[in-house]
Amino acid sequence: MSNIAEEINKRRTFAIISHPDAGKTTLTEKFLLYGGAINLAGSVKGKATARHAVSDWMEIEKERGISVTSSVLQFNYGGYCINILDTPGHQDFSEDTYRTLMAADSAVMVIDGAKGVEPQTRKLFKVCGMRGIPIFTFINKMDRDANDTFELLDEIEKELGIATCPVNWPIGCGKSFKGVYDRHKQTVVTYSDTEKGTKEGETTVIPIDDEDAVTQAVGEERKQILFDEIELLDGASAEYDLEAIRNGKLTPVFFGSALTNFGVEIFLQYFLQMTTTPLPRISKGESVDPVANDFSAFVFKIQANMNKAHRDRIAFMRICSGRYDADMDVKHVQSGKVMRLSRPQQIMADERKILDEAYGGDIIGVFDPGIFSIGDTLCMPKADIMYEGIPTFAPEHFARVRQIDTMKRKQFVKGITQIAQEGAIQIFQEYNTGMEEIIVGVVGVLQFEVLKYRLENEYNVEIKLEPLPYEHIRWIVSSDTDLDKIVGTSDMKKIKDLKDRPLLLFINEWSVGMTLDRNKGLELSEFGTA
Ligand code: G4P
Numbered sequence: 001m002s003n004i005a006e007e008i009n010k011r012r013t014f015a016i017i018s019h020p021d022a023g024k025t026t027l028t029e030k031f032l033l034y035g036g037a038i039n040l041a042g043s044v045k046g047k048a049t050a051r052h053a054v055s056d057w058m059e060i061e062k063e064r065g066i067s068v069t070s071s072v073l074q075f076n077y078g079g080y081c082i083n084i085l086d087t088p089g090h091q092d093f094s095e096d097t098y099r100t101l102m103a104a105d106s107a108v109m110v111i112d113g114a115k116g117v118e119p120q121t122r123k124l125f126k127v128c129g130m131r132g133i134p135i136f137t138f139i140n141k142m143d144r145d146a147n148d149t150f151e152l153l154d155e156i157e158k159e160l161g162i163a164t165c166p167v168n169w170p171i172g173c174g175k176s177f178k179g180v181y182d183r184h185k186q187t188v189v190t191y192s193d194t195e196k197g198t199k200e201g202e203t204t205v206i207p208i209d210d211e212d213a214v215t216q217a218v219g220e221e222r223k224q225i226l227f228d229e230i231e232l233l234d235g236a237s238a239e240y241d242l243e244a245i246r247n248g249k250l251t252p253v254f255f256g257s258a259l260t261n262f263g264v265e266i267f268l269q270y271f272l273q274m275t276t277t278p279l280p281r282i283s284k285g286e287s288v289d290p291v292a293n294d295f296s297a298f299v300f301k302i303q304a305n306m307n308k309a310h311r312d313r314i315a316f317m318r319i320c321s322g323r324y325d326a327d328m329d330v331k332h333v334q335s336g337k338v339m340r341l342s343r344p345q346q347i348m349a350d351e352r353k354i355l356d357e358a359y360g361g362d363i364i365g366v367f368d369p370g371i372f373s374i375g376d377t378l379c380m381p382k383a384d385i386m387y388e389g390i391p392t393f394a395p396e397h398f399a400r401v402r403q404i405d406t407m408k409r410k411q412f413v414k415g416i417t418q419i420a421q422e423g424a425i426q427i428f429q430e431y432n433t434g435m436e437e438i439i440v441g442v443v444g445v446l447q448f449e450v451l452k453y454r455l456e457n458e459y460n461v462e463i464k465l466e467p468l469p470y471e472h473i474r475w476i477v478s479s480d481t482d483l484d485k486i487v488g489t490s491d492m493k494k495i496k497d498l499k500d501r502p503l504l505l506f507i508n509e510w511s512v513g514m515t516l517d518r519n520k521g522l523e524l525s526e527f528g529t530a
Contacts, residue, residue, distance in 0.1 A: 004323045004359065005291045009277045011361030013083040013318070014136075015100050017128070018110035019118035023140040027110055027258040028073065028084060034265060035075025035082065072316065072363045080272050083363050087124070095393040095443050096301070098127045099374065099423065102390055103300040103318035103363060106134040106275045113139045113146030113173065113255070117159045125160045128248070135162065135251045136271050143191075143257040145174035149229070153237070153253065163238040163250045167270055168263070170255040171218050171226050178218040180255055180263055181208065181226060183233075184240075184270075188226075190217050191262055203262075245274055278361030281320045283377070283385045290360035293321035295330065296379040297364075298387040299372050302422040304458070313418070315368040317378065320387065324358045333377040333386050341366045341378075374423045394526045395426050395441030398468040398505065399448060402438075408461045415459030416440075416451070420498060425451050428503065431483065431494035439495060440465070441473060468493075470505035472512055474524035481522055488515045 018024040073084045085104050087097040101107060107128050111121060128135055139152060146152070153164045171178040171188065179191040188206045206213045208230075215223045244250035252274060256263020280287040281298070288296060297317040304313040324330075324341075331338050341364075358364050375389040403412035416438060420427040425447055428439040442448055448465055455461045470493060476483070483494055483502045489511040495503050504524065506512050516522055 007081075007323070008290050008360040010079060010081050011083065011278050011359060012080050012272055012275055013085070013104055013278060013361045013363070014106045014108055014271075014275060015085040015087050015097075015104035016108045016110065017087050017097065017121075017124040019112070019115070019120035019124075022110045022112040022115070022118070022121075023258045024086070024110045027108075027138060027140065027264065028086065030258055030261050030264040031077075031082070031084065031268060032073060032075055033261075034268060035077045072365070074362070077268065078272065081359075081361075082272075083361065085363065095423070097124060098130065098393065099300045099390055101128060101131045101133060103316070104133065105277075105279045105361070106136065108136045108138060108271070109251070110258075111137060111139050111152070111156075113141045113152065113170075114144055116147055116152055116155045122159060125162075129161075132248045134246050134248050134275060136267075136275070137164070137251045137253045138258075138263075138267055139170075139253060139255045140258050142170050142173050142177050142255050143260050143262070146170070149255075150232075156251070156253070162248070163244070164253050165238045165240050165245075165250055166233065166253045166255075167240075168254055168266060169226070169229065169233065172222055176222070177257070178222055179203070180266070181230065182266065183230075188214050188217060189263075189266065191257075191260075242274065246276060278320075281318075281387055283387050288321050288385060288387075290321045293385075294380045294383060295322035295324045295328065296320045296377065296383065296385045296387075297324070298378070299374055299376045300390060302368060302372060302374060304418055304422055313368045313370065313422075314365040315372040315376075316363060316365050319358055319360050319362045319364065321360045322380075323360075324362075324364065326356050329381060330378045331381045331383070332371060333379060334373065335371060337371070338381045370418075370421075373421060391527045392423070392426065393443045394473050395443055396471055397443075397445050397448070398439055398441050398470045398473075399465040400437060400468060401440050401451075402464050402466075404462040404464055411459045412455070412461045412463070413438075415455050415461055417498075419451060419454060424454075426497070428495040428497055431496055431502070439468065468505075469507050472506040472509060474504045474506070474512060474526060476502045476504065476522070477525045478521055478523035481519075485519075486515070486522065487518045 016024050016028055071086045073086070075082055085100050087100050109121065109125065111117065137156065149170055153166065156162065156164050167184060168180040168182050170180055177191050179189050181188050186208045188208060190204045190206070192203050204217065206217055208214060211223070218226065238250055241250055245252055252270070254263060254267040254270070256267060258264060278290045280289050297319045299315045299317045301316040302313065303316070329338050329340055377385055377387045379385040401416070403409060416427060419425055426441040428441060430437045430439070440448070440451065452463055452465065455463050486494070488504065491507040491511050492515060493505040495505060497503055504515065512524065516524065
C-alpha cells in the first residue's frame with residue numbers, strides 16, 4: 001500500500017481560467033502532452049475534435065464553440081500528480097467557475113498577449129479574489145504580435161489590482177520572437193517553433209553572461225533591448241515573494257506560446273514548485289489537515305446527462321483528506337446515510353476510468369442517485385466533519401417559465417428541478433401558491449438558453465420563458481419576520497426558494513432600501529447557500 005502522506009503531498013490541484021480564445025484549451029492540451037495523458041498523433045491530426053473531446057461535453061458547447069461545463073483532468077509529471085479543473089469560458093457561468101475554484105488550490109490565468117486583460121479575465125479574476133487563491137499568469141500567443149510587455153504588466157496590476165512578478169521575460173514577439181529570458185536562472189531560452197511537438201525540442205539555453213552567444217542567438221538589437229529591459233525590470237517590478245504569491249497578492253508572470261509549445265514546460269516546472277500541496281479545508285470553524293485525517297470530501301458540482309449514452313448524473317467532489325478506496329463505506333453527512341460510493345471515476349472526455357483509490361487533492365466523480373447537493377460533505381462513518389457550504393450567487397435575471405404541452409407537466413417539473421439541483425439555475429415559486437408557477441433566476445442570460453435547450457433535448461419538454469423585470473434578489477435572514485406583514489414597494493415581489501425560504505425580488509436597488517426602511521427589524525441578504 002502506498003504511503004498516504006506521500007501521495008497527498010505530490011498532488012497539485014489547480015483551475016485554469018481565461019477569456020474565451022486566449023488559449024486555455026491549447027495550453028491544457030500541451031500540459032497533457034507532457035504528462036503523456038493524451039497522445040500526440042490524435043491531438044494534432046484531429047485538433048478540433050480532440051479539443052471538443054477533451055473539455056466540451058454538451059452539444060450546445062459544440063454548436064456555439066463555448067465551454068459551459070467544467071471538466072477535470074489528471075496527469076503525472078515530474079513526480080507530481082496534477083489535477084486540472086477546466087472552467088467555463090463564458091461570462092454567464094461565473095457561478096460555476098466559483099464552485100470549481102472552491103475545489104482548486106490555485107488558478108492559472110491565461111492571457112492573450114495581443115489582447116491583454118479582457119472582460120472575462122476581469123470577471124474571473126474577481127471570482128478568484130473572492131476565494132483568495134494564488135494566481136499564476138501565462139501570457140500566451142507570443143509567436144504573434146503582442147502588446148508592449150511593460151504595458152501588459154501594468155494593465156494586470158491596474159485592472160486586476162494584483163502585483164506582478166515576471167519569472168521570465170519575452171525577447172521580441174510575433175515574427176521577431178526569439179525566446180524568453182529566465183530571470184531566476186539568468187538564462188536565455190531560445191524560441192523554436194516545434195510545431196506542436198511533444199517536447200520543447202530545439203531550444204538552446206544560454207547564460208545571460210555569455211553576451212556573444214546571446215547576441216548570436218537573438219541579434220545585436222534584440223540583445224540590447226533585452227539588457228535594457230532587464231535593468232528596468234530589476235528596478236521596477238515587485239520582488240519574488242513566495243508567501244505573497246500563496247496569499248494571492250502577487251502573481252508570477254510567464255510568457256510563451258501554447259500553440260507552438262514554447263514556454264509551456266518552463267511554466268509547468270516553476271508553477272509546480274511554487275504552488276501548494278492540497279490545502280486544508282474548513283469544517284465547523286477548524287481546518288482539517290489533509291494528511292492527518294481519514295477520507296473526507298465535499299461536492300462542488302453536479303452534472304446530469306453528461307453523456308447521452310449514459311443518461312446519468314454525476315456528483316464531482318474534491319477529496320479534502322485521507323485516502324479513498326472503492327470498497328469503503330462513507331457517510332453522506334447531510335442525510336446521515338452510510339453508503340458505498342457507486343462507481344467512482346475519473347472523467348476525461350468520453351473516457352471514464354473507474355478508480356480504485358484516490359487521495360486528498362484529487363477530484364472524483366460518482367454516480368449520484370439524486371441524494372447529493374452542492375456543498376455536501378462525505379466522510380468516514382464515525383468522523384464528525386461538515387465542510388462550509390458553497391455560497392450561491394445572487395441571480396440577476398428572472399423569468400417565469402411554463403411548459404408548452406400541459407400534458408408534460410411531470411417531465412417538466414422533474415427536469416427543471418434536476419437542473420436546479422445541479423446549480424445550473426435557481427428556481428423559485430410564487431409565494432402562497434404551489435409549483436404551478438415557476439420562476440427561474442440566473443446569473444447570466446445564456447443560462448436561460450441552456451435551460452431551454454436541455455429541457456428539450458434531455459427531457460423532451462418545450463418551454464416558454466417570459467422575462468420578468470426584477471434584478472435584485474434578497475433572502476430574508478431575520479428569523480422573526482412574517483412575510484405576510486412585510487410592507488414593500490409596489491415593484492416588490494414575494495417568492496420562496498426550493499427549501500421554502502422566503503425571498504424578495506426588486507426591480508431596483510432603491511426599493512430594497514425603501515423596504516428595509518419601512519420594516520423595522522427586517523434583515524436581508526444577497527446570498528443564499530447551496
Ligand atoms: P480557449 O480555450 O481559451 O478558448 O482558446 P483555444 O485554446 O481554443 O485557442 C483559441 C485559438 O487561439 C485557437 O485558434 C488556437 O489555435 C489559438 N492559439 C492558442 N494558443 C496560441 C498561441 O500560442 N499562438 C497562436 N498563434 N495561436 C494560439 P483557432 O483558429 O480558433 O482554432 P484552430 O483552428 O487552431 O483549432
